[in-house]
Amino acid sequence: MDGNEVRTCIRIEHLSKVFSDNGRAVNALDDFQLEVNDGELICLLGPSGCGKTTVLRIVAGLEPKSGGVVTVHGRPVASSGRERGMVFQEFALFPWRTVRRNIEFGLEVKGLPEEKRAKISRSLIELVGLKGFEDTHPKELSGGMKQRVGIARALANDPAVLLMDEPFGSLDAQTRNLMQRELLRIWQATKKTILFVTHSVDEAVFLADRIVVMTARPGKVREIIEVGLPRPRDRTSREFMLVRGKVLAELDEEFEKARAKELSPD
């Protein structure tokens, strides 16, 4: 069949976003362009305030765009939908629901019968490594465990895309590294398309197929870097360092620009 054909999953064309800040128009995104293929893991990287989270929220349908086109599998994005799952930096778990019932939330609002929900949540709990914690409430879990729930919950609807907004940003360094390896394992098992926002160069080089480096505000694509290293990647290898250096160089220039802008506001 069409074995080697690559299908475009997310297509973003001429995306722009204008915020109103106390009546003053602020250009957050300007002519942002990106194509993400099915099954790809893309990291969005850029100086803070460059609008990378805004891109993600627009794709999620949580925020309206000001101009441009966003499609997922050819269908224009108008509002939030279950084919685009999201994982949040703040975990955003429902504190009154147990792990299992958090994971089943999407299935519950879809109206799936209980046996089917239980079957799906059981396999997801296994996948993300939460066995034995089914009936635990979020406040009793560590940060890493909470985000495992967040990932499983987003996967429960079997979305085409997983949107991840600095999902490991609030974890300590060790847990963060562990969760990055876990994400790669889950990604390889589920073959989901992942759009991953981060401000960590190390994280982006470790995870991504391609890294999208964004410019300072107004955010657009500065450079797309193909990582091209085999997995599992060794953070201390020379090849890893080379890619890291390249990304850092791109980013540093944007940081400088952002800083210069901050020092001389129009």
Next chain:
Amino acid sequence: MGGMQRTLNTLKKAILQNWKQILLSGVSLACFVAGWWLYSAWLHGDWPFEGRERVDFAEYVPYPWVVLQVFIDSFQHVDGSGLYMGEHVVASLKRIFIGFMLALAVAVPAGLLMGRSKAAQAIGSPIVELLRPIPPLAWVPIFLVVLKFFWGPILIVFLGIFFPILLNVRLGARSVDPVLIDAARTLGARRSQIFFKVVLPYTIPYLMTGIKVGLGIGWMCIVAAEMLGAVGGGVGYYIFLTAGMSQYTTMYAGMVTIGLLSVITTGVAGLFERRLNRWMGMK
């Protein structure tokens, strides 16, 4: 049997862990009673104030143990004036219960709506802000004339309980973490599902705070509500009646009863709240 043993053990543990606080509370209560006794003794010219002349309004401040004796007696049998405390306690409890259920039925939906919808807030807030500062006592004459002696007192209690519940539920509905709503939306929840599965459960701890505050204020209103009379009497009515008959000791027994009833009802609400929080995994 096992459950009983477990309850006793947790109680024992709680006492051992909080013995300092329990001791301080006991000392504080003892100081209050001692102050009362000294003031009473001073008015009566008894020990340790022998030699002082008895003040003519000393009968207004009876000794604590006299009040305690009358308090206990008032529950055991009908007194000389044909009053029986138990009957009035039941009447007041019924009144608080009906007022509470009515307040819950109106304040919870109103608070949720006002907290989540700008239109509902714009419609509701002028009325709420105007009516809220008016003490329930001010409504007594009107309510009793228009609504008579059954619904009049209930509505006065209702007013006392209503506003704390409304304000707390509204605060809860307003403070729902927006990221939880984002999460629900990306998981495919519709507006109504977000309301019932995110906003409502988020608001429950706030509702419980409103209930506890509201019940206390409800008991504060009971004397005003029953002041001029109420169907079936009530502890507030009892206080007014005994004060009118110059039975001050009996009047104090009624006041002690209201204090205890308030402590018991808010205590039950607090217990329920702890259970609920544990069940919901909030605390």
